[in-house]
Amino acid sequence: MKGVGYTNVSGSETVWDVADYVFPSQGDSSFVVMTNFIITEGxxxxxCPELTGKHNCTSDADCVGGSFKRTGHGQTTGVCVNKTQTCEVLAWCPVEDDRNVPNPPLLMSAENYTLFIKNSVTFPLFGVTRSNLVEGIDKNYIGKCLFDPKEEPLCPIFKLGDIVKLSGFSFEKLAQEGGAIGIVVDWTCNFDVDVKHCKPEYNFHGLYGNPSETDDARASVGYNxxxxxxxxxxxxxxxxxxxxFGIRFDVIVKSLARKFDIIPTLTAIGSGVGIFGVATVVCDLVLLYLLPKREFYKNMKFKYTDTQTQQDSESIDLDSNAYKTLEANSRRAQDKDEPNVSAR
Known part of the structure; x- marks a missing residue:
């Protein structure tokens, strides 16, 4: 992160650098850039008395000593301060007054801050490791490039104002009370071609709400x-x-790699053939037992015969065969007797 900001609050001039407006320290995948603030010094x-509206009172009886209020600043002492008509509290005094958020934001210069993202991804199944500093990105290129989705889609240096704009939000509106933006680094690669074609794509979207929502429609506005x-x-x-008040940036990395392999292809084909067989059985069950016209389907699928008629015809066939056998045997016996008569 690089950039310097300037503020002048009640005549107090301050210059803010990276160590002042980035939380936590640089290097994490999630960080906050301060764009506005309310300061309570000393x-x-x-x-001291509570703020008006936090714990109002008219007498000491309204202030229960030793109690706490969720939106209060400390422990009540049991005393009602007549000047402010609020309960007295034991706390860091004077208590913070955050009812008026500075508008316009004190650090609108954050719109011109730049962010340098370094990212790498590994596909262990294919033995490939890629960095977002791909071929053609060297020291000279980084020194002069600035990300643009059309002109410079691979440049790893982003202006915060551009990130917020590409996510659909207004930087001035987001800077006043804060918000959250997701920076998505998308690695979708096809390793059937040369690995140098595996390059990242950058996308941006809001993490809290969407640009079309009004502040009144949101349950909680901003980030602070x-x-x-x-x-x-x-x-x-x-x-x-x-x-x-600041803008939180979350760097989200997602990856997907594909490569043709004959074994999974054959497995998928075999599974498809098996599914066709199961589909035939399922269709028969539906047509035979579930459809209103299932009787018609049964008649078309199966052919019925009369079992008794079939058995009678089989008996007739057996009787005729036995008769023919007996007749043939008697003829053979008659043929044998005729030579004996001639010999006499």
Whole structure:
């Protein structure tokens, strides 16, 4: 991440660099860039009144000592402060007032900050490892390129304003109260061709809501968190509290690789042939037992015969065969007797 910002809050000029506006430290796949903030300086532990609307009261009876309120800033002491008509609390004082968010955002210069993404992916099944710094991307190219989906789709350097714009949101609107953007690095590769054609594609989308939603339609608008800088003053511990509004960026990597192999192909063909056989059985079951016209299908599929008629015809055939056999035997016996009569 690179970029420098400038603010002038109540006459206090400040220059913000990477160490000030990036949380956590660089190197993680998810990080926040501060675009707006509310600062509460010189807080120290003590007793002070709550903000109006947080814990209103008219007398001490309205303030239960030792209790906590979820939206409050500390532990109530049981005292009602007449000046503010709010309960007194034991907390870091003065309490933070975050009811008015600066508009326009204090760090609108974040729109011109640049982000350099380094990414690699490994396909162990194919023994291939690829980096997003593909062929043709060298030191000279990186020094002058800036990502553009049409002109420079492989450049790994992105301007934050372009990322937010490509996700469909307005940077100024997102910078005021914060938001979250997903940066998707898509590796979809075909290893039937040369491995140098395996290159990443970058896509961007909002992670909280969508650009068409209005603020009133959202349950919780923006992205923010608090952090403090502690110090000692006259041996008294103090802190400077910042409520940070920022844009959270999540780098999401997804990958898919394919390559032709004859064994899975034959397996798929065999499975398909088996499915055809099962399909025939299933179709028969449906047609024979489930369809309203199943009787018609049965008559067309099966041919019926009369079992008794078939048995009678078989008996007649057997009787005629036996008769023919007996007749043939008697003729043979008669032929043998005729020579004997002639000899006499």
């Amino acid at each position: 807080q120290k532990m003590g007793k 968190f608090r952090y403090a800088k502690y110090y000692m003053e006259d041996k008294i511990p103090k802190r400077t509290l910042l409520k940070v």
